[in-house]
Structure formats: C-alpha cells, structure tokens
Amino acid sequence: MTSLASKQPAASAQAQAPKRVTLRQAKATCPYCGVGCVLDVRSEEDRLVQITADPKTAPNFGMLCPKGALLFKSDAPERRLTSPMMREHKDAPLREVSWKEVLGYIGQRLNGILQARGPDAIAFYGSGQLDTEASYLFTKLFKGYLRTNQMDTNSRLCMSSAVAGYVKAFGSDGPPTCYDDIESADTFIILGANMTANHPVLFNRVRRRRATQDQSRIIVIDPRRSKTAEFADLHLPVKPGGDVALLLLAMRRLLQLGEIDRAYIDAHTEGFGELSDLLKACDPVELYEAAGIDATQIEAFVQMLCGDRRLLSFYCMGANQSTSGVEKNTAIINLHLMLGEVGKVGAGPFSLTGQPNAMGGREVGYLCHQLPGYRKVTEESHRGEVERLWGIPPGSIRPTPGRSAVPMFQAAADGEIDALWIACTNPAVSMPNVSVSQAGLRRAGLVIVQDCFVDTETAQYADVLLPAATWGEKSGTMTNSERLVTRSRAVKDAPGKAVPDWQIVAAVGRAMGFEGFGYTAAEQVWDEFRQTTAGTHCDLSGMTNQRLDLGGIHWPCPNEDHPGTARRYGDGAFPTPSGKARFHAAAPSLPDELPDQAYPLAVMTGRVAAQWHTRARTGNVPELVKQAPEPFIEVNPHDASHIGLSEGQWAYAVGRRGKSLARVRVTDGVPRGSVFLPFHWGDRFHSETSANFVTNDAIDPVSLQPELKFAAVRLEPAPAPLLEGDQR
C-alpha cells in the first residue's frame, strides 16, 4: 500500500529501483454519478488503459455510459498536483514542500487559530466525491477533536432537501427503494431529473422496462423538454418552481375520485386529515396558475396513477435545489403514501443521489448538523454515544449545528473564518452567487485546498495545496443511490507525493497532537466506522472488509451473516415516534427571486451528459469536450426574437448579482419566459462564463439548500469571447 511515510523525501531512494512493466486490474466504483457503476479497470505502467463492466456485477450489470467508459483518458498527468505546496503570505508564490513541513505548518497554524479565536474560526468544506473513509475521518477530526461543527459539504447544494424530506416523512434519511424495483414497476414519475444525461445507466433500465411491459408509462415533470422528456408518455412542462402546486392538483383529483389507499393511510400514516383539509380548501385556479399546467394535463396524469399500478418516482435537482425543496420532496412522498405506494416491490419515492458517495457522506455525518450513523449533534444521547465510540471526553461534541455551505462562505467573506479547508470540491465555480464565495476564499487567512489537480479555480486561492491520490489510485468505500455499498480499488500508484484523502486527514490529526488517528490502512478506518453505525437506522456494521471484497451490500446490514436489505419499510413500520409515516400539508410557495420588468426571464441551471460539474476530469477527455465544448444558454424562439438574439450568437444573462456569458441556442424545448444554463464552465474556461455569477443564494428554510434552479435575468447580446486556441 502507498503510505504517506513512503512518500517522504527520505524514502525516495526506493524510487531508484529498476522499473518493471506492471499490468494491473481491479474493480473500482465509478467516480461520477450516484448510479455507482462498478467498473473493471486495467492499467499498464501506471497508466489507465481500459474500462469495461462485468455483466454479472451489480448495480450496472455490464452497462456503462460514455463518461465511465472514457475514464481512462481523464487523468491528465500534466495537470496533477504531485507535491504539497504552500506559502506563508498571500503575496508570496506557492513553493513545493515536503509532507513533514506542510503538516508541521498546518498543525501549528490550526492550533494557533484555535487558541486565538476558538474552534468556530476553522471551517471545513467537503464533497460527496470523497470516499467514506475520508469523510468519516474529517468528521471525527472536526467534530470530535477540533470540537467544531463548522463543517459542511457540497451535499448541501445537492441532496439536503431530500434528506430533510425523508426525515420529515419517514423519521429517517435514506431511500426505501432499490434499483431492482425498476423491473417490477410500471408507472414511473421522473420529476426534476434529466436521467438520460445524469443517471444514464439507470435510465437504460427504465427504458428497457418501458419497452418490455405494455402497461408501463413514463411521466416526466420538467419545465424543459429534456432528452428524458422525449422518452415520456406524458411530459408535464411545469412552471419552474411550480411542482408543489402540480402535485397538489393531482392529489386533489385523486381524492375526489376516491383513488386513494384508505387501508394503508389508516394503518401506516398520520396527518392525512390536514392534507385532505388543505386539498379541499385550496383554490384550483391559483394552483393551475402556479403549476403552469391545465386541467387536461392533470387529468392525463391522474389517469396514469389510477387503478392497480406500481409507482416508482425518481427525483433530483429540479426538486431539491429550491427554496421550497423540502416541500417538493414531502409532496412527492405524500403522493406515494396516499396511494399506498411505499414499501412494496416496484414502488416508492426514490431520490436520485448526484455524487458517487453523497450517501456515504450522510452515513458518516458530514453535514453541519450530523454525526455518524444518521445521528444529530443536537441530540444529547447521540453526542454521548459518539463521544464514547471515539474515546473522547464527554461534552467534546458541540450541541449546535455549524454554518451550512452558503453561510459558511458568507462568514468567510465577512472575515469570521480564519482557516478554510476544502477537499474534493471546487466552490470557486460551484457555489451559488459565486462572487461571495470567491470573496470568502480571498479573505480567509489560511485556505487549504486538497485536490488531485493543481490548476482548479479553487486552487488559485490556496495558501496550502495538499496532493490527493484520485480515483483508481486508492482503495475506499462508497454508497450509491440505492444504499448499495461497494469497495473501489487501486489499479495504479498515485503520482509523486500524492496520497489518499483519508491519509492526509489522519496525518493532520497526528500533527496536531491528537490520538485516535494512528491508522495504517483504509480497512482499519472502515472497521471503526462500521462499528459506529451498529444499532442505528443506517446500520452497516455487518459489512466486513472481507465481505465488501466479494461485492456490494445494501444497508441495513446489522450483522456479519446478514445478507443486506434491498428494500425498507415493507412492514409499514417507520422510525418515527408513533411508528407511522407522516403526511405534510404545505401550500405552494413562490421562488425567492421573481422575474420583473428589468429581469424578465427565469434562469434554470443544470447539466449536460458529456460534462461533470466543473470539468476537472471530463474536461480532459477529447471525446467529451467535442460533445459539449462551450457554455450555452437555451432560449425559447419567442423570447429570442423579442430580444433580437439568434442561434449561435453570444449573450450575457444579466442578473441582480452578476452576469454570465454563453452561446445562444434557440429551442422550443424551454418554455417562454425561461432559459436553461449549464454550470460546467468556470474561470479555467473563461473569466465570464460561470453560471453561478447569476444564481441566487437564497436557501430553503429547513434544508438550507440554495435555489440553484431559479433566478431572474435578462439577456443582452455580447461580443464573441476570445477563447483558448482561437485565431480570431
């Protein structure tokens, strides 16, 4: 195993040994989307050379999408961060240093800040792309040893509304469903998810089911006619933000028709009275206006939900990234509870996880209000349990949540954060209202960036750069969208002094003088973490390293003989105080920032199939870059001609917080009054193209997730930018 010690300069003599040609092969979990495909990866002389998938291995059974298949071209050796780098002053250049020097420096600086300003002046911002071992150790270091809950991750921008929705309705996070439900379901709702682009292998299974079962129907709820909507039997082009109104209209009609599962509601739920009161009291005219859908469309939708069917509902960022994200989530769950479509084979609400290990991150408690095993910092008994497990004094863990992502960067911009440690995420591009986050990165005294590439937008702000081994270079564990836990393996060595993320955290813990970070292998970290989940709602304690070597296991898995649990809540018992699932009656609310005369258009941001987030990896793959080479904005033909914009022209989307440059695509796939802008192209592409210059950082009051799917803008023609390689 590569260890940090062996990466010390003192050990470099080993590198003098004659090199043999090495061929390696292993199974690794795809580092992209939450489908969590298991890939067979081959390397030759420390270069990845081939990616395939085994037809017998879950969850993808031989399938992969172009991003996964082309991973072997994504490593870009020339862009790698291969040594720790640091500078003592903001105006000094970064210089390469040894691990010993950088660890000493970090230990001394963090200890100094702790003494001078207290633990809340130190913050961590992480990622659902870190493996479980690294996420667990960050949680242990910050919450247990630095004694601060100032720790949050990009899951706040991604899944936090889904987490809150599950907790409100079922009493605990985590989906009830599994991928195999697809082959037993017949009616699919896909709400605010463009699965063809963003969860492609899973969508293949949905398409196959649709093709082979006559009764099967696909309903897509998305303001845009996305590629996924093109496969739908019914596309409901909801007004951006209008999902709660649309779902209330459907539930109201189902109630009128008596098409509800009374027996299930009576036996297994509470709060239906309030919901039916709301449904009877609300004004349908207002709901139709808010949903942007007419009665014929609702009728067609409701007809597909009537009678005997198995309903599986997938939802993603169109639901979560909203100031009413939690209400959208609970509305979807309300619909399922009302129809008795929970806990049955082929049925259930199924939040699609974005990142490969955002589920694992939730399990280790990496959001500012969480602790390992779906525990909470606000519960005294939970804190006590975790303190005992970690062997730290009672009272070590703080009882109040730290700042979530958006307030964290705001606090940095306000000068309240002295040290900001960022790992495996690129907030200088991906945060809403990104100018504020960039200001925070500029102002924080000590910015530590832990990444595998040297030139990311966030790395430009670093005072310390820590070189991480990346996918294919380390062993680690991930949980996918369906609670399937898989072990990813190394097929090549990390370049230079780069080491796995968990080793970096453990080394900093030791450098700060803490006991409890003396691990010598990732498997030891896993063994410690799985024990912390024993007896919790996300019990993984039965998943030994040996078992994970043999293949993936679904949690809960409470003991070493337990086969794992593909589906939950089949007995109708929920982890709420009463044991019943809860309906939530919420009237629709409007997005935070509404269009007006000055900013007449609603901008929705999102993704394309060929690029992954800030393009750190997909931007290195020529085939993917060719498919999606530059930023674009989709504009309805009516709006385009009204403004005087034509296909292929460059334009600024100008909002209240900033403006963003993209090439115009005229399409009736977006409704009048709305535009769609992918967020993949940050400063590394061009200084003006980040979509997040215009996005709104208003947050959902419960989940604290920002409204990345709705801001008001106007469009203005712009001169074509000078791009790299351009001869103009």
Ligand SMILES: Nc1nc2c(c(=O)[nH]1)N[C@H]1C(S)=C(S)[C@@H](COP(=O)(O)OP(=O)(O)OC[C@H]3O[C@@H](n4cnc5c(=O)[nH]c(N)nc54)[C@H](O)[C@@H]3O)O[C@H]1N2
């Ligand atoms: N190729 C690719 N795949 C990815 C990623 C990637 O970057 N690239 N990222 C991964 C991650 S982390 C995530 S979170 C997922 C995201 O996966 P998705 O959620 O599928 O992706 P988005 O494109 O952000 O948004 C989905 C859809 O929401 C729609 N939408 C916008 N506003 C509303 C609304 O008010 N209501 C409804 N119903 N729909 C609305 C948009 O039109 C868009 O089609 O993808 C994962 N997979």
Ligand SMILES: Nc1nc2c(c(=O)[nH]1)N[C@H]1C(S)=C(S)[C@@H](COP(=O)(O)OP(=O)(O)OC[C@H]3O[C@@H](n4cnc5c(=O)[nH]c(N)nc54)[C@H](O)[C@@H]3O)O[C@H]1N2
């Ligand atoms: N406008 C708008 N903004 C959005 C969204 C949106 O829909 N619209 N979606 C939001 C969502 S859902 C998400 S999840 C975020 C994603 O946004 P980010 O997390 O910022 O995006 P990535 O490009 O995936 O950043 C991952 C970083 O980790 C690095 N990396 C890769 N492998 C490793 C490793 O093994 N170790 C370490 N230490 N680093 C590694 C990469 O080089 C890269 O710099 O964006 C959010 N921002």
Ligand code: SF4
């Ligand atoms: S579907 Fe997702 S997990 Fe599977 S290969 Fe494609 S990007 Fe990777």
Ligand SMILES: [Mo]
């Ligand atoms: Mo995400």
